Amino acid sequence: MLLMLAAVFVYFLPSFIARHRQSFAAIFLFNFFLGWTFIGWIIALFWARLAEPRVPVIVGSMPAYAYAGHSNSRGAKFCSGCGRLAQPDGRFCAGCGRSI
Numbered sequence: 199m200l201l202m203l204a205a206v207f208v209y210f211l212p213s214f215i216a217r218h219r220q221s222f223a224a225i226f227l228f229n230f231f232l233g234w235t236f237i238g239w240i241i242a243l244f245w246a247r248l249a250e251p252r253v254p255v256i257v258g259s260m261p262a263y264a265y266a267g268h269s270n271s272r273g274a275k276f277c278s279g280c281g282r283l284a285q286p287d288g289r290f291c292a293g294c295g296r297s298i
């Protein structure tokens with residue numbers, strides 16, 4: 199029984215890989231009807247691997263505020279004299295020359 203389940207799983211492995219693909223229905227039908235021929239199963243497997251993902255790739259980078267928040271959390275300081283943002287590793291303010 200367990201062996202049969204494993205065999206069914208292996209048989210539908212291409213469909214399982216393609217479950218999130220746009221061409222899932224076509225791959226599944228191909229897998230279902232031609233999977234019993236070994237070459238049909240191989241083709242379905244490659245098809246599933248090569249098919250384009252349905253979910254669009256998340257484009258763009260992280261928002262700018264994410265970077266700003268990250269750098270601020272790394273110990274950026276403000277000058278007590280003029281209020282300018284000082285370099286995190288600097289000892290003196292670039293604006294007025296005060297020590298920080």
Ligand SMILES: [Zn+2]
Pocket residue numbers: 277278279280281282291292293294295296
């Ligand atoms: Zn200053």
